[in-house]
Each structure stands twice: as C-alpha cells, then as structure tokens.
Amino acid sequence: MSEQVNHIKEYRGYEYKDILVDKDKVGFYLDSYENFGWTVDERFMSRALQTANAKGKIQLKLRRERGLINRVELTRLQRHFEDSIAQMERLERSKTATATMAALTTGLIGTAFMAGSVFAVIHEPPLILLCIMFAIPGFLGWILPNFLYKNLVFKRNEEINPLIQQKRDELYEICGKGHKLLTN
Template sequence: MMEERNKDFIGYEYKEATVNRSLEALFVDSYASMGWQLVETTMPMQGNGKISMRFKRDRKIRNKSELTRLQRQLDGLITEIDRLEFSKNTKAAGTAYVLGLIGTAFMAGSVFAYIAGLLVPSIILAIPGFLGWIIPYWVYRKIRQEKVNELNPLIEQRYDEVYSTCEQASALV
C-alpha cells in the first residue's frame, strides 16, 4: 500500500513572477504552454499596477532544458512588450510636463509683474502662461498617437513571436 502512494506522488517546482496587470492573461496563457499551472495571484501592497503570480509544474517534465530555454525567450519577449507599451507615453508625457512648466514660469512672471504694478507686461506674460497650460494636452495627444502608430507594429511582431514560442513549447510538453 505504501508503494502505491509513492507512485502517485508528483514533485513540483515553483516559480513566482511579478508582471503588469495588463499582461496577466498573456502571462498565464503563455506559461500554461510551458507546463506551468497557476497556483495563486496576489496584488502587492504598493498598488503600482503590478501583480504577483505563483506557478507550479512537475519537476520531471519532459524536455525540461528546451522548455527552460523557450521560457527565457518568452520572458524576454514579454518584458520587451511591457517596455514598448510603457514607452508609448514617455516622450509625450515628458514634453507635456515641460510645456506646462514653461507655462507656469510665464504665469509666475505675470503675477510678479502684476504685483510690481506693471499691468501691460503682466498681460503679455499671462498669454504664453495660459497657452503653456492649455497646449500640453494637445501636444501630448499628438505625440502619443505618433508613438502608438510607430510602436504598434513592433508590439504585434513581439506578440507573434510569443505565440510562436508558445507553440514550440506546447509541442514539447
């Protein structure tokens, strides 16, 4: 009876990964093709949009070394997708912040000119100040849209590579 129980035993290896919430489904589906099973998903206390996932799989899985190589490749692709998604906003947000800061500087100059009793220079400085507060939104949208148009084909290419890697891994499992 003891021998029968030992035959049913499965030793597992465990892996924990922290990813952006937006990539959770991709991560779970991709890891399943590598033989991993999702054990639990938790949200870290920081609330930074990331989640922590724990996986397990049979230690004696076939083709483990090739699966490990494909998993490293998969992790790299998912990291690159995440980086490309993040970079859609970076340049646009930076430019908008700088323009807003410049607008604020003009507005501060306008206020100081008004306090000093210089009405005409105050009005002249207020105009670019208000523009510096209004224009950043439109600049942000334009730059972000250009970046989205530039990066979406690259992101789609990475997704295709992820699916190809998962198909290879699924054939090995």
C-alpha cells in the same frame, strides 16, 4: 479478512515559480506558461486571485514536474518568452514617456511666464503691458500640454503598435515551440 489496498501516490518532484502579473493579463500568462510545462498550483491560486495588491497585480504560483523530457529546451524558450514580454512592456511604457515629458515641460514654461506676469503686475508702478505679454504665453503653456500630450501619444502609438504586434507574434511562436516540445 478484508484486503487492504494502499493508494499512495507516486513521488513526483516539482519546481516552483512565482510571477507578479497585471490583473487583466492573468489569462494570457497562465495560457502562455502552460506551454512551458507550468501548471497552476491550486493550493495557492484561489487566495491569490482574490487578493490583488495596490497596483492591480496578482502573484501567480506555478509548478511543473522536474522530470520533463525537454526541460532544458523549455527553460531556454521560457527565458526567451520572458525577455520578449519585458521588451513589449518597455515599448508599452514608451508610448507615453516622451509625451509626458513634453507636456510637463510646456506646463512648467507656462508657469514661469505666468510668474513673470505676476511679478510685472505687482511691480510698483504696475507694468500692465509686460504683464499681458507674459500672461498670454503663460496661459498657452497651461492650455497646450493636454493637446500636446494627446497628439504625441497618438503619433507614438502609430509608430509603436506595429512593433508591439511583431513582439506578440514572436511570443505566440515561442509558445507554439514550447507546446510542440511538451506534446512530443
């Protein structure tokens, strides 16, 4: 009789995690979460990479073994990593927030002056001098926001980029600590 060999896998418990990331940062997140014991859940990833949502985000499906030796410390490092990522994203968004508000405000003020110019010209009798006095700042209020926006974003980038680089270094340090825990 032929001997029958059972090839049954040993049971392993997993924990699962779904994260929503920008399409252009998928590699960074996969590399980073790998340092905390997470691996890509291959059963779902091929489908996830093909379907990005309307905002250009992809849902990553990750899993890791529940029996990791340093799981508690890895989870603590992972939370620190996620908090640092959130801080870095807030810094990125702050680059344009002030510039956008200043440009919008300038545009609205220009529009108010232009409205005053229109009311002056349709007045009976037309107030041409007042129309010109209102039209000049009105046109400036429509032209300047673009230059104002670019200038403010440039200045804010100069302030924020060193802080973002500092956060990036912190992220790499956290990932290094996680990797060290996994390999020990």
